[in-house]
Amino acid sequence: MPSPELPAPTPVEPRPTGPLCTACGEPALVHWLRRLTDDELDEHIRIEQERREQALLLADPQLPPPVFPPLPTGEDFTRTVYSCGPHAISMDAAALVHASTCTAPNEADLPGCDCTPEPAPAAPVEEAAAPLPDHWVTGGA
Ligand SMILES: [Zn+2]
Numbered sequence: 480m481p482s483p484e485l486p487a488p489t490p491v492e493p494r495p496t497g498p499l500c501t502a503c504g505e506p507a508l509v510h511w512l513r514r515l516t517d518d519e520l521d522e523h524i525r526i527e528q529e530r531r532e533q534a535l536l537l538a539d540p541q542l543p544p545p546v547f548p549p550l551p552t553g554e555d556f557t558r559t560v561y562s563c564g565p566h567a568i569s570m571d572a573a574a575l576v577h578a579s580t581c582t583a584p585n586e587a588d589l590p591g592c593d594c595t596p597e598p599a600p601a602a603p604v605e606e607a608a609a610p611l612p613d614h615w616v617t618g619g620a
């Protein structure tokens with residue numbers, strides 16, 4: 480049985496739903512990371528401190544009080560920077576973590592930026608793959 484005719488959907492202007500370019504507000508195509516500014520880090524620490532105070536309040540008084548690791552530092556966080564195609568920094572630069580003060584994407588510095596990104600982490604040492612059983616190898620016995 481044919482389903483009853485539905486009214487045609489009203490066309491909707493497609494609206495970007497994802498992240499937007501930091502420089503121009505167009506839908507972002509690429510992103511990279513930068514460290515948090517002091518204000519952003521303060522916010523993180525404030526939230527973490529509130530969480531700990533709450534945990535202390537809720538802690539069982541019969542037990543020793545919870546022990547927390549040191550508060551997070553700037554090394555623990557990154558912020559994602561979004562950019563459209565034309566405002567994208569180079570792919571090599573986007574692979575690195577940028578300073579909190581980095582102003583990219585900034586047209587004056589494209590396709591680079593005005594900070595010295597952190598060096599890339601050392602590539603993990605590739606471990607030799609364990610050999611597969613002979614009958615798992617194509618052409619094997
Ligand atoms: Zn842009």
Ligand SMILES: [Zn+2]
Nearest residue numbers: 577581592594
């Ligand atoms: Zn940078």
